[in-house]
Amino acid sequence: MAEGDEPMVVNGGSGDQCDWDGRWDHVTKFLERPGPFTHPDFEPSTEALQFLLDTCKILVIGAGGLGCELLKDLALSGFRHIHVVDMDTIDVSNLNRQFLFRPKDVGRPKADVAADFINIRVPGCCVVPHFTKIQDFDEAFYRQFHIIVCGLDSIIARRWMNGMLMSLLVYEDGNLDPSSIIPLIDGGTEGFKGNARVILPGMTACIDCTLELYPPQINFPMCTIASMPRLPEHCVEYVRVLLWPKEKPFGDGVGLDGDDPEHIQWVFVKSQERAAEYSITGVTYRLTQGVVKRIIPAVASTNAVIAACCATEVFKIASSAYIPLNNYLVFNDVDGLYTCTFEAERKENCSACSQVPQDLQFPSCAKLQEVLDYLTESPSLQMKSPAITATLEGKNRTLYLQTVVSIEERTRQNLSKTLKELGLSDGQELAVADVTTPQTVLFKLHLSS
Amino acid sequence: MAATKTSKEQKYDRQLRLWGDHGQESLENAHVCLINATATGTEILKNLVLPGIGAFTIVDGHKVSGEDVGNNFFLSNNSIGKNRAQSATELLQELNTDVSGNFVEEAPDKLLDNDPEFFHRFSLVVGVQLPESTCLRLGAVLWNASVPFLVCRTYGLTGYMRLVVREHTVVESHPDNMLEDLRLDQPFPELKKHIESYDLDNMEKKDHSHTPWIIVIAKHLEKWRSEHDSQLPKNYKEKEAFRELLRQGILKKDNGVPEDEENFDEAIKNVNTALNPTKISSAVKDLFNGEQCNNITAQTPSFWVIARAVREFVREEGRGCLPVRGTIPDMIADSQKFIKLQNIYREKAMQDAAVVSKHVESLLQSVGKPTESIAEQEIKLFCKNAAFLRVVRCRSLAEEYSAETFNRDEITSCMDNPDSEMVLYLLLRSIDRFYQQHSRYPGVYNYQVEDDISKLKVCVNSLLQEYGLSVSVKDDYVHEFCRCGAAEPHTVAAFLGGSAAQEVIKVITRQFVPFNNTFIYNAMAQTSATLQL
Numbered sequence: 001m002a003e004g005d006e007p008m009v010v011n012g013g014s015g016d017q018c019d020w021d022g023r024w025d026h027v028t029k030f031l032e033r034p035g036p037f038t039h040p041d042f043e044p045s046t047e048a049l050q051f052l053l054d055t056c057k058i059l060v061i062g063a064g065g066l067g068c069e070l071l072k073d074l075a076l077s078g079f080r081h082i083h084v085v086d087m088d089t090i091d092v093s094n095l096n097r098q099f100l101f102r103p104k105d106v107g108r109p110k111a112d113v114a115a116d117f118i119n120i121r122v123p124g125c126c127v128v129p130h131f132t133k134i135q136d137f138d139e140a141f142y143r144q145f146h147i148i149v150c151g152l153d154s155i156i157a158r159r160w161m162n163g164m165l166m167s168l169l170v171y172e173d174g175n176l177d178p179s180s181i182i183p184l185i186d187g188g189t190e191g192f193k194g195n196a197r198v199i200l201p202g203m204t205a206c207i208d209c210t211l212e213l214y215p216p217q218i219n220f221p222m223c224t225i226a227s228m229p230r231l232p233e234h235c236v237e238y239v240r241v242l243l244w245p246k247e248k249p250f251g252d253g254v255g256l257d258g259d260d261p262e263h264i265q266w267v268f269v270k271s272q273e274r275a276a277e278y279s280i281t282g283v284t285y286r287l288t289q290g291v292v293k294r295i296i297p298a299v300a301s302t303n304a305v306i307a308a309c310c311a312t313e314v315f316k317i318a319s320s321a322y323i324p325l326n327n328y329l330v331f332n333d334v335d336g337l338y339t340c341t342f343e344a345e346r347k348e349n350c351s352a353c354s355q356v357p358q359d360l361q362f363p364s365c366a367k368l369q370e371v372l373d374y375l376t377e378s379p380s381l382q383m384k385s386p387a388i389t390a391t392l393e394g395k396n397r398t399l400y401l402q403t404v405v406s407i408e409e410r411t412r413q414n415l416s417k418t419l420k421e422l423g424l425s426d427g428q429e430l431a432v433a434d435v436t437t438p439q440t441v442l443f444k445l446h447l448s449s
Numbered sequence: 450m451a452a453t454k455t456s457k458e459q460k461y462d463r464q465l466r467l468w469g470d471h472g473q474e475s476l477e478n479a480h481v482c483l484i485n486a487t488a489t490g491t492e493i494l495k496n497l498v499l500p501g502i503g504a505f506t507i508v509d510g511h512k513v514s515g516e517d518v519g520n521n522f523f524l525s526n527n528s529i530g531k532n533r534a535q536s537a538t539e540l541l542q543e544l545n546t547d548v549s550g551n552f553v554e555e556a557p558d559k560l561l562d563n564d565p566e567f568f569h570r571f572s573l574v575v576g577v578q579l580p581e582s583t584c585l586r587l588g589a590v591l592w593n594a595s596v597p598f599l600v601c602r603t604y605g606l607t608g609y610m611r612l613v614v615r616e617h618t619v620v621e622s623h624p625d626n627m628l629e630d631l632r633l634d635q636p637f638p639e640l641k642k643h644i645e646s647y648d649l650d651n652m653e654k655k656d657h658s659h660t661p662w663i664i665v666i667a668k669h670l671e672k673w674r675s676e677h678d679s680q681l682p683k684n685y686k687e688k689e690a691f692r693e694l695l696r697q698g699i700l701k702k703d704n705g706v707p708e709d710e711e712n713f714d715e716a717i718k719n720v721n722t723a724l725n726p727t728k729i730s731s732a733v734k735d736l737f738n739g740e741q742c743n744n745i746t747a748q749t750p751s752f753w754v755i756a757r758a759v760r761e762f763v764r765e766e767g768r769g770c771l772p773v774r775g776t777i778p779d780m781i782a783d784s785q786k787f788i789k790l791q792n793i794y795r796e797k798a799m800q801d802a803a804v805v806s807k808h809v810e811s812l813l814q815s816v817g818k819p820t821e822s823i824a825e826q827e828i829k830l831f832c833k834n835a836a837f838l839r840v841v842r843c844r845s846l847a848e849e850y851s852a853e854t855f856n857r858d859e860i861t862s863c864m865d866n867p868d869s870e871m872v873l874y875l876l877l878r879s880i881d882r883f884y885q886q887h888s889r890y891p892g893v894y895n896y897q898v899e900d901d902i903s904k905l906k907v908c909v910n911s912l913l914q915e916y917g918l919s920v921s922v923k924d925d926y927v928h929e930f931c932r933c934g935a936a937e938p939h940t941v942a943a944f945l946g947g948s949a950a951q952e953v954i955k956v957i958t959r960q961f962v963p964f965n966n967t968f969i970y971n972a973m974a975q976t977s978a979t980l981q982l
Contacts (some may be wrong), residue, residue: 020515020518020526020529021515022514022515022516022519023515023516023518023519023526024519025515025516025519025936026488026516026519026520026936026937026938026939027519027520027936027938029605029892029932029933029934029936030933030936030938032895033895033898033932033934034932035928035929035932035933036924036925036926036928036929036932037925037929037973069943072522072939072943073939073940073943076488076519076520076521076522076939077938077939077940092456092459092460093459093460093462093463095460095499096460096461096462096463096464096499096500096501097463097464097499097500099495099499099544103456121522121525122522123526191467192467192951192961196975224781228659228782228783228784229784230779230780230782230784230787230788230791231779278784278785278788279784279788280784280788286462286465286466289462290466295462295463295466296463297463297464297466297467298463298464299463299464299467299500299951300495300496300499300500300947300950301496301947301948301950301951301954302947302951303947304492304495304496304943304944304946304947304950305943305944305947305948307943308940308941308943308944308946308947309940309944309975311940311943312606312938312940312941312944312972312975313975315938315940322606322973323973325975329975332625333948333951333952333961334623334624334625334961334962335622335624335625335961335962336962336963336964336965336968336979337948337952337964337968337977337979339970339975339976339977341974341975341976
């Protein structure tokens, strides 16, 4: 680089050649040179960079703690065609780590602000924002991407995404068509812990294969909340779950909004009263908000590490420069720094990726409620609010559906009926829909007398 | 309690839940120095500026190159040719207006020549992509001034961190899994009296089922001890028998079927850990037997004064035990019983802490310091965390590099596996030699790669020879370290950025435990290792 050279004029926008001397030097060494650790498919070339810059399309899910980091990492690794999806708007509490946002951006959609920032800071990068839920898009949308990276904060959303990519898989004569596989890189963090994983749908362990790795959320038992509080958290839950619906402090039908400081203040004061009744100490505003919003502590550093791992994998897969992670990494820096890398195994009868029909075994005198409980409580299924339908007498009948009030009311009575009473027979198929998957899951019902 | 939160409290809420207001205060009073605003450097700073470090100063004599802008989020292409320290400071400063950003447009070697004491003002110095000679010079200055030094480097798909701190004490280590401090093996008088106030055999079902499992175990333990020569259940067989004893204690319905008593289920589950003898870990014992504890002077840091006080407590009033921690886990129980039991432990903890305070007082008096020099709150915090105290002492760089004191054992044992992360360390040391010899790094330009492989191999061999190491370094790694041409890929820099920043925060807040002393990240395999060199 000769000194005194004028930097090249930069044209914003997609496709324009706005590079300057040496811009991609840190990247091209891995694309243009042979090496001892490259993927068997790797062929050094000068076109590889062009593929990243011009052709490769990446989807980033989430523009929060991980998402901001991912966008930066990808943009500085040569990826230009990036879409980002996030349904949230910016909150003040995001600013300690979601570095694409500033105080003036509070209230604006994360996807929009993130995309703007990256597109300006990294000339030539073209991030397209989508201020929507992932469920608002269909197969046609997802099919256009080479690789999808998730920086989500919800297991349900992860499973949905996982299920969507499964639904894109094409099988011919029982053989998986590799061109229908879209790699999914998934990252998650919590305080000082995090994990990153590479999922090749239909080939490697998917989100549902390892569902048991996610511990179920602990809710306090109702009797503790109602009559035997011992911890400050119990006092807050009492107010949230029992007192608020009773006293309706902000009007009829006004639900508790964890983001409304007035709501939290009310809960805080009431929690303190409850605590005083039982001589419990420790109720603070911070604790109150933490319980109501189920706040998970978060820092910039952990998100930086996990997103970096994920972005490295995106680069490896897009370029074949190295063999990708196979397939799960765990990180923890509470005491020194600890990583553990292992191969999560596929579950033979995984409800999301195995193609194996799911079995349900019940006595014919079992009530539908028991089936519902199994679907929600089984550690391998962990459904949230499953809707069960079956074909009876040639017609598609909804046996129970929770998410639409009128249908719930109409079908609620079925829960106390036995499977026999409902007209179900041995070997019958039940179709179950749930937020955890974009496709209905088919179950084969095995009835014993 | 304030109803409205300041905007800083709101902004930092998610991290305050990790290190508390006092941790945040330490962070905001800190001033960190970064040497070299490369991608690795700015990524580290980003993760310190966002959580609100008090101030940073970038020391960098380089001008911004096109290459720099390509992998660095905090340099823009209109700063090419300009001073790198200044350009990076501007874009980092913009992240958080609470933070004070400064820069010095000077190479660190120049500062070491002219004004080495420049570095004494910092809470910690982070040196990034430093040539070996600069690193060692700086290391010596900072070691003598007792300023913590964190060396970081991104080299191709290898990340490297080295922490150099003479002695770092940690009270709040926040261990992930901690054993409770219940004293069931030797209940203190107030606890004993409280246990006696229960009569399990003559309780209403409601009370019986809502008696804390601690009491349940304590009561049955009395029974066991009276039948076993005052001994605790020691092995699996005895613990199993004790569990059976507990099962028998469950109320039965009229037809003999046991009632549903969750508190008893909890008691049974906790037999494994609750009956372990109360003892002090060897790590904490070592701490008490250390030199700092033995020689208390007017200069002794408060950590060691309190440690000495606790040691004396252990030997006297504590009868071999640490001050009672004072916390109990949640358990099935009615509010009253639980709160009462919790208060028994809490009050004992306060009592013990007060005794420790007395010891602290007399220690301070004996060296002519006022009692106020160590706050009550600090003593209480120390006592609460007495079982988890940690001390990190890192060897100096001089010790690591000297042929007399380098850690031969660590290197040779790791290299039993030729793909261990240690090989990456050896290659990093080798490319430093290459730089010394050739004034450049290997394989920067395409035409150099082939020839540099054999040149680098020479460096590897001379390194091994100088240290008398008979380990074999695979050719593949020599090749890779030429192939990567000293590139600093952003994703590897970002990984280090997060890792290093958190270690800096640990040192500054004195919470959580820093690594000791070398961390290597292999982005090719996505593995890492901590080595003590």
